[in-house]
Amino acid sequence: MTPRIRFENVWMTYGDQVVLERLNLTVAPGEFCTIVGASGCGKTTLLRLLLGEETPSRGRILLDGEPLPAEPGPDRGIVFQRYSVFPHLSVLGNVLLGLELRASPVTGRLFGSARRNAQDEAVAMLEAVGLGQALRKYPTQLSGGMQQRLALAQSLVMHPRILLLDEPFGALDPGIRRDMHELVLRLWRENNLTVFMVTHDIREGFYLGTRLLVFDKLRYDPDAPQAYGAGITYDLPIGQADPETLAEVLGRPPAASRKTSAPSHQR
Amino acid sequence: MKRLINQRPGPVSTAALALLPFVVLALVYLVASDARLAENPNDKLLPSFSTLAESFVRLTSEPSQRTGEILLWQDTGASLRRLAQGVGISAAIGLVLGVALGAIPLIRSGFAPFVAVLSLIPPMAVLPVLFIVFGLGEVSKVVLIVVGITPFIVRDLQQRVQELPRELIIKAQTLGANSWQIVLRVILPQVVPRLIDAVRLSLGTAWLFLISAEAIAATEGLGYRIFLVRRYLAMDVILPYVVWITILAYLTDFLLKQISRRAFPWYHTGEPGR
Numbered sequence: 312m313t314p315r316i317r318f319e320n321v322w323m324t325y326g327d328q329v330v331l332e333r334l335n336l337t338v339a340p341g342e343f344c345t346i347v348g349a350s351g352c353g354k355t356t357l358l359r360l361l362l363g364e365e366t367p368s369r370g371r372i373l374l375d376g377e378p379l380p381a382e383p384g385p386d387r388g389i390v391f392q393r394y395s396v397f398p399h400l401s402v403l404g405n406v407l408l409g410l411e412l413r414a415s416p417v418t419g420r421l422f423g424s425a426r427r428n429a430q431d432e433a434v435a436m437l438e439a440v441g442l443g444q445a446l447r448k449y450p451t452q453l454s455g456g457m458q459q460r461l462a463l464a465q466s467l468v469m470h471p472r473i474l475l476l477d478e479p480f481g482a483l484d485p486g487i488r489r490d491m492h493e494l495v496l497r498l499w500r501e502n503n504l505t506v507f508m509v510t511h512d513i514r515e516g517f518y519l520g521t522r523l524l525v526f527d528k529l530r531y532d533p534d535a536p537q538a539y540g541a542g543i544t545y546d547l548p549i550g551q552a553d554p555e556t557l558a559e560v561l562g563r564p565p566a567a568s569r570k571t572s573a574p575s576h577q578r
Numbered sequence: 579m580k581r582l583i584n585q586r587p588g589p590v591s592t593a594a595l596a597l598l599p600f601v602v603l604a605l606v607y608l609v610a611s612d613a614r615l616a617e618n619p620n621d622k623l624l625p626s627f628s629t630l631a632e633s634f635v636r637l638t639s640e641p642s643q644r645t646g647e648i649l650l651w652q653d654t655g656a657s658l659r660r661l662a663q664g665v666g667i668s669a670a671i672g673l674v675l676g677v678a679l680g681a682i683p684l685i686r687s688g689f690a691p692f693v694a695v696l697s698l699i700p701p702m703a704v705l706p707v708l709f710i711v712f713g714l715g716e717v718s719k720v721v722l723i724v725v726g727i728t729p730f731i732v733r734d735l736q737q738r739v740q741e742l743p744r745e746l747i748i749k750a751q752t753l754g755a756n757s758w759q760i761v762l763r764v765i766l767p768q769v770v771p772r773l774i775d776a777v778r779l780s781l782g783t784a785w786l787f788l789i790s791a792e793a794i795a796a797t798e799g800l801g802y803r804i805f806l807v808r809r810y811l812a813m814d815v816i817l818p819y820v821v822w823i824t825i826l827a828y829l830t831d832f833l834l835k836q837i838s839r840r841a842f843p844w845y846h847t848g849e850p851g852r
Binding site for chain 1: 743745749750751754756759843844847
């Protein structure tokens, strides 16, 4: 099977500063990769590379065996921690937007029966994330958790090949965050997604992922901290994508799955 | 006793505090005017409130002997027409250029320094050029307003476009948007309420240039009238005109604010008092 994503000896440098070095990574379709590591260790850079916002200084990235496009596109959806939804569009308008853009390159809008069909699709997606009652609201009228639900629906309605999550629940209360974990796992399973999720919370990483990637410096020179970049120091399989195991993981109370201790090198 | 910065007036005191400076100003004028008129009943500098009211009624009801029209309405119509044309053209240019400069790096690199230099030209210094090129008619007055406020609106809008969160532009691309669609569906709708803000801020400047142009060469208009009757020290005409212009400026600003609130409710959530 062709890997969904393949990093081949990728380096990322800004001038003298090496951010990522010798990065090799193969991710199969359907994997849920959670990415943890200290600040400034290239987690976000990895996400920007996957988005196409940055291009590698050396090496190459393949998406389904083809070179990754050098700019963001509809095959890679993203949810940021903030500013993921459009404030000027209603909840429905936000999810409808992608469908309208795809179908109408000049006006970016749909009319008549095409619009009604797209609307049905958008409403179904919004109901799947629990926003069926808030179609006419504007994002500023939603809570933080609901805004992130909206951002997920907005991305998933485009059926991206990869879903990128950049600390999507970092600003949420613990209770809300737990609900969002269940939602993300359900959406991942139902839509057959490949997910890359950056998080600060290592327990979240263990709980959600099928694979945990820990980023840290591979070498360190105290006289020149910029000289060496980060890479993957741990690549831990922590689950299996098959439905039985998943159901088992989901059936367990979250606290039980969080007993797994963090790797000792974590500062 | 709470700290001064934590003391907030109630609704009644808010209204009373807002009125206070106006009342004080009126009282000061009244006292000064009375004092001068007691000394010389023919004093023209500070006419009494009754004289001001009389001349305001005359200006708004009696047709002019020369043209047969009511001067205040004629002047107001002429000035507002010029102002609307000037500000409208500026807003249109500002929106197009501002979005182009803000959204497209190639255009920004090419034209932003040029616009920055152009905006430093003092508009009044080129007024003679406008008179020479466009004549002394309506066009030169409208163009002066355009020259005066367009650079500000362009640069302000460019700034607003660049201030839109990077995440939103990325997100639009992950939804498959091309550059045109991003401008049309993401940038423009978010920038229009900000354009209204920029227009509101530049209205004062627009009035400045309008009155200046009318003072120098015109046959009608609020600024023309004020500068015409200055020769006769006709404070009883000038002062009502100044108050009238202030009211017009206030109403225009209020109207734009209301339009923005009605048309872009999402932009105004989180404002105080809502």
